[in-house]
Amino acid sequence: MDTHLQRDDVERYFGASFERIEKFATNLAHEGEKRGLIGPRELDRLWDRHILNSAAVVPFIPEGSSVADLGSGAGLPGLVIACMRPEAHVRLVEPMERRCVWLEEMVETLDLDNVEVLRGRAEEFHGAFTVDVVTARAVAALDKLSRWALPLLEPQGMLVLLKGRNVAAEVDPARKVFRKYSMGEPVISSAPTLEQVEPTTVVTVARQGV
Template sequence: MVADTHPDLTDDPWQGDPRVEAYFGTAWPAVRGFHLLLAQEGVLRGLIGPRELDRLWSRHLLNSAAVVQFLPETGRIIDLGSGAGLPGIVVAAMRPDAEVVLLEPMERRTDWLSEVAELLSLDNVVVRRARAEDVHGELTADAVTARAVAALDKLYAWSMPLLRPGGVLVALKGGRAEEEIQAALKAARKQRVEAVEVLVAPTIPGVDETRVVRAVRKPA
């Protein structure tokens, strides 16, 4: 586990707020360690911008955690384009009984993800250097997550072949989620999407609610 030797690395207003620790519960040690790693190394390694340091909790970690309520507690979850590990690392910390596959095509990012998983003792994490289409027909999941990866039409094409029938795509989206759904209707039909909905996911008071698109793959 990462030692908490630099408790005040940023001016994030949520730093040290006991409600954040309470929200994460048993996942807190791992999520706190992940925050420290991002604060120490994220900008240096080109994973986050310098302006993000003071909003790691509200904009990134709590935002990522908001999707967990829509994910299964067991089975396999694939995080597309994991990048810095948002939401994949947070999901793995909060869903310890699920296998979480972090799918990322860039080597420097997969190196980072492997280091983070090892340092945080996240034994349920599998890091794969690949694009989604590279593992079509090889990996099957109960759920797929995506954050700031692509528009829905592309996400459908990448994620639906990875999902078992009845599996779900859970994508973090912004204020134009409904517009994206409408723009991707043709792709949804082509990729056997059965149902799509926009869900609002709060975390703690004072943090902006997260908007999530949940799409279900049609049963066989």
């Protein structure tokens, strides 16, 4: 675990999901660099930069939601969401085969029965399914990401995205896409986890009238 974090604090934060989350983090620490999932410099800040960063999105997702995580990669935030929200159905959408193999392995290792791994780009699934929430982390700028994500939303659905601090600059270029899909104004929130960890930026965009 990252040196500046206290295990007791992390365990308390994750509660009943901690055992699965820790197992996921351990596997990612052992296999992530070798399998091209995370860079070598990420290992010392795995919990801070990746696990807790992903967990910050969970309070923004209504309980019992169906969720699609686009470009799921190592399973961030999709696997973290699935561990913390066992009642949610989570689709992990990932185009790269080797990453899909990893995701399938983690679903089995973590004994998750609420996860479906789908190999392909988001736009390949337009018309195939819809979900309550689409999430993504470090995938693309807001306008491009919205074109991929919004056709996957249920009529009352919402985007819940992990973004960088400068996301406000991405809002204007995305407005045309938001209007096309009757989306409301994006809300940019600071999402804290542990006191020692820098808050994450989460962007939510709901349908107008929701």
